[in-house]
Amino acid sequence: MRTTVVLVLLICGCGARAEGRVLDDVTRNGTSPDISAEVEALKLMVEQLNLQLESMEVQVNEGEQKVEELKAELTLAKTNVEELQKENEAHGTALASVQTRVTETETITKDLEQQIAGQTITLTSVQTRVTETESKTKHLEEKSAAHATALASLQTRVTETESKTTNLEEQNAAMEARLSSSEREILQSKSRIDQLEKINAERPKVAFYAALTNAGSIGPFNMDTILKFSKLFTNLGNGYSSETGFFTAPVNGVYSFQFTACGYFPGSVNINMYMNKELMVNNGEWKRDTGLEYFTNSVVLKLSAGDVIHLRLPARSAVFDDRYSQTTFSGSLLYDL
Numbered sequence: 001m002r003t004t005v006v007l008v009l010l011i012c013g014c015g016a017r018a019e020g021r022v023l024d025d026v027t028r029n030g031t032s033p034d035i036s037a038e039v040e041a042l043k044l045m046v047e048q049l050n051l052q053l054e055s056m057e058v059q060v061n062e063g064e065q066k067v068e069e070l071k072a073e074l075t076l077a078k079t080n081v082e083e084l085q086k087e088n089e090a091h092g093t094a095l096a097s098v099q100t101r102v103t104e105t106e107t108i109t110k111d112l113e114q115q116i117a118g119q120t121i122t123l124t125s126v127q128t129r130v131t132e133t134e135s136k137t138k139h140l141e142e143k144s145a146a147h148a149t150a151l152a153s154l155q156t157r158v159t160e161t162e163s164k165t166t167n168l169e170e171q172n173a174a175m176e177a178r179l180s181s182s183e184r185e186i187l188q189s190k191s192r193i194d195q196l197e198k199i200n201a202e203r204p205k206v207a208f209y210a211a212l213t214n215a216g217s218i219g220p221f222n223m224d225t226i227l228k229f230s231k232l233f234t235n236l237g238n239g240y241s242s243e244t245g246f247f248t249a250p251v252n253g254v255y256s257f258q259f260t261a262c263g264y265f266p267g268s269v270n271i272n273m274y275m276n277k278e279l280m281v282n283n284g285e286w287k288r289d290t291g292l293e294y295f296t297n298s299v300v301l302k303l304s305a306g307d308v309i310h311l312r313l314p315a316r317s318a319v320f321d322d323r324y325s326q327t328t329f330s331g332s333l334l335y336d337l
Contacts, residue, residue: 010163015303016281018210043175048161051064056322069315072205079149082234085246093292123246126287147291151226158222172230198216202334203336204237204250204251204253204336205236205237205269205331205333206236206237206249206250206251206253206255206331206332206333206335207234207235207236207237207330207331207332208232208234208235208236208240208330208331208332209232209233209234209328209330210229210231210233210234210235210240210242210328210329211229211230211231211233211320211321211325211326211327211330212227212229212230212319212321212325212327212329213230214231214321214322215320215324216264216320217318217319217320218313218318218319218320218321218322219266219313219315219316219317219318220316220317220318221315221316221321222269222315223315224272224312224314225312226310226311226312227246227271227310227313227319227329228242228243228244228245228310229242229245229270229311229328229329230242231325232332237250237333238250240331244310245310246306246308246309246310247308247309247310247331248306248307249303249304249305249306249308249309250305251305251307251333251334251336252303252304252337253302253303253304253333253334253335253337254300254301254333254334254337255300255302255331255332255333255334256298256299256300256332256334257273257298257300257301257309257329257330257331258296258297258298258299258327258329258330259271259283259296259311259328259330260295260326260327260328261284261294261295261296261319261327262284262292262294262319262320262321262326262327263285263293263294263318263319264290264291264292264293264320265290266287266288266289266290267286267287267317267318268284268285268286268287268314268316268317268318269284269285269287269293269295269318270282270283270284270285270287270309270313270314270317271283271284271311271312271313271319272312272313273297273299273309273310273312274308274309274310274312275301275303275307275308275309276307276308280299281297281299283297284314284317293328294322302337309331327332
């Protein structure tokens with residue numbers, strides 16, 4: 001309907017414009033117009049109008065579509081407005097709650113500001129104390145560094161000492177082991193010594209030492225003569241008799257005997273040793289000049305208890321002795337059997 005109305009209005013407008021142009025031409029030129037030309041012109045105009053009308057219909061359709069879209073958007077906007085109103089009411093309630101909380105927060109903030117003011121004063125005091133503490137800490141750190149250096153040196157010395165101590169302990173352990181071994185050996189030796197002392201204490205003790213005489217020269221005689229050593233200095237076990245000149249073995253054993261003969265005058269100096277009636281040793285020399293000369297001999301004999309040892313001066317021999325005990329006879333038991 002809108003399109004038809006618009007079309008009629010356009011045709012009327014065009015016809016009026018065409019009629020006006022014809023009248024203008026008659027008036028200006030004083031001639032009658034060319035109707036055919038005018039009709040053609042009108043047709044052409046009508047076609048143009050039709051084209052414009054189609055374009056306008058398209059625009060009108062697009063406009064109607066946009067109107068529908070706007071209506072839909074308007075409806076949606078109304079819905080949004082209602083929702084926003086509801087949200088606004090909820091926000092109002094929440095705002096009131098927030099305002100209450102803000103008031104409480106301001107009160108708390110004021111209290112906190114007062115506390116902070118007090119804490120600021122305290123903080124200043126604490127900062128002062130911290131500064132002092134930092135100074136003391138720095139001083140202590142310097143002392144600690146010095147102590148650490150000294151401690152490191154001491155630790156090195158301690159390590160060296162521990163190493164030396166370990167070596168000494170090992171040496172001491174070895175020494176103690178050796179000492180224990182030595183102590184055991186000493187104890188064993190002592191035990192053996194005790195045994196030997198006990199054995200020795202139980203063993204018969206036999207020893208004698210005697211000199212011949214103070215009379216000077218003895219001999220020479222025409223026969224063998226038993227020498228009686230009258231100056232008896234030692235006679236353990238009473239084995240030697242100065243009256244008979246015999247040594248009698250008190251126990252079975254091994255005995256050692258020694259004699260020394262001194263000669264003064266020229267001639268034979270000779271001594272024989274007998275065991276019982278058996279000659280065991282003959283020892284002598286021929287002396288050419290006057291003066292003291294000596295010879296000594298010793299023997300070791302196995303004797304049975306009761307065996308007799310004595311010295312004889314052979315015939316035509318002489319010995320010399322005086323207060324200096326220059327001719328002597330001695331013997332001892334080495335060990336019993």
